[in-house]
Amino acid sequence: MQNQNHSRPTLEDVARKAGVSTATVSRCLSHPAKVRPALRQKVEEAVNQLGYTPHGAARALASSRTNAIGAVIPTLSNAIFANVVQTLQREVAAAGRTLLLAASDYDMAREADQIRDLVVRGVDGLMLTGEDRDRSVYQLLQKRRIRYVNTYVFHPGSENPSIGFDNRGAMAKLVAYLHDLGHRRFAMIAGLTAQNDRARERVEGTKAALAARGLEAVAILERAYGLDAGRDALRRLMRGDAPPSAVLCGNDVLALGALLEAGRLGIAVPAELSIAGFDDLDVAREIPPGLTTIHAPLEEMGRQAASYLMRQEAKEASVHHVELPAELVVRGSTGPAPSQDGP
Amino acid sequence: MQNQNHSRPTLEDVARKAGVSTATVSRCLSHPAKVRPALRQKVEEAVNQLGYTPHGAARALASSRTNAIGAVIPTLSNAIFANVVQTLQREVAAAGRTLLLAASDYDMAREADQIRDLVVRGVDGLMLTGEDRDRSVYQLLQKRRIRYVNTYVFHPGSENPSIGFDNRGAMAKLVAYLHDLGHRRFAMIAGLTAQNDRARERVEGTKAALAARGLEAVAILERAYGLDAGRDALRRLMRGDAPPSAVLCGNDVLALGALLEAGRLGIAVPAELSIAGFDDLDVAREIPPGLTTIHAPLEEMGRQAASYLMRQEAKEASVHHVELPAELVVRGSTGPAPSQDGP
């Protein structure tokens, strides 16, 4: 007669055992300050004895808050997303919330499905990657009044909030730096731009910066993420009879591949060829001769995204576009252009 | 009068608009086959016109299933976890479920909290890392009848299901291989063993294998995850006047750091020093001279963990302990012991 049967105890069981109403138990659990210590203790005892745990769905239904934050990224296999998610999860957890994670594998249709799923699950906020997605997705988010933020991009003009860096501008810095070193023959090993506005912006930024100097890239190759892809691309670039003197890569992994392949081909870096990346992974600093790259402020982005979403949730006013600095980090993989390439 | 006010449409709104009962709408959404095409279409129209989306919490409460799978890992900043989570997420999503993710930062108390949180959220299954955790956590899981599985370990004797590899055995293979090459002076750069049974097993496996050959490690250093930690450890190891001829590392990142530092110190690998890792990250194959390591079958582990949890959910019988092979991959970073160290 004590325990109904074999199912999990409910709030009511606790209330009965503690000799109070369910309202009081609920308050003990959610707003302990509203309950006198004496009663609170009785309730806590009952909770422990019964091994009671709240029922999240019931709670969410009744209170219409889930305390969950969602994030949709392309993939965790790429460290730059894994690191941001790591930070986000930490921040979100510190605020007593849970992270719901989805990875779209760079597939926009899947991404849309995943966003819808997270909406159905009632996330209180949503971190998205990039800005490129179907209009209907944004409409849904707005209709459901779900706060969201685009990351890895900084689009101050957009109606969609963004926290990230200026991909175009960063590449422009890189071009300027290399141009000043005398480089004139540029090539790029870009990431796949198909469903990826960040990769696209990096290509565009490079093209624009070159054009502003009356130059055009010798070649722009697109490659999937991966060391061998970088190797392969570099091999192809250096094959012709007028190879580039500087190779800009869409990310550090491609750059690392290129660097390793240059080593294998016996091409001296940076004496014969300069190579630069984007992201500033740990390994960029460690690998000889050190990879010149753009530092992507990943931790800061994760932190800011988290705090933006929670601030929004608390209805605090806040800036909807945050630009994080993406600085040029010069290391050993870049240097003056070889003389025949100079001015 | 049409729309109640400004709040989101509910099942009832859809039912009214389509001129059917809420039960029918519910069935259209969850078991479309049980409803005649004619009606189904009317309902679908109403759904679209209203922009209706189901309410996950209500659904979960009424049906007592959440379609969510939880995972708790130490950190996403380590590729070996990121990759498994990536696979898990893919598999779980393919089965129409969502992944709830928590990272414990190698803190057991936090891990326990996160597991409890996921239990409250009603996950239908739970992927855990390693086996080491408080008894009360397992009790909770069992009491609540939540299927779970430990990964990265293979503990056939345990009452807790495990899908992973034999960390001890793998290190034994490595020791055997190097011993056969004539090495007698072994050192290890281990990961932090404090709250990490995998790291501990790797150390134990190494010690045991050495002991079986009448040897003892020259030194065993513990280091946090990171390239510089590996560098630092190697520097320390090589400082003495009887340095090791073989350095076993608890993971590839430490090994990579050690390898890079050896390069900087002008120590020839493998001629003067053999270095081996564990995990087989992409970069292990690419970095000259190639890192000898143990291949951790991460993808397979993610896949199997996912399918185990779903099979359990479907109450299908299944094996509760799966050993995945962790093979030795020999590359250029290991070779015969220098003569003064030989037999």
Place this chain on the structure above:
DNA sequence: ATCCTGTTTGCAAGCGCTTACATTTTGTGC
């Protein structure tokens, strides 16, 4: 004591959906 104010507690109405079960409709064989 008495009245008033401010707290603490209980009551009970949902939150939006699923699903037995009851009821109606449809289809079948004769």
Place this chain on the structure above:
DNA sequence: GCACAAAATGTAAGCGCTTGCAAACAGGAT
């Protein structure tokens, strides 16, 4: 056409919790 089984639909009772509101209580001030 009719009786009957099978399929489709509707009815309504929850799922376990939160929370507005009312009732009960405590502590001063008078």
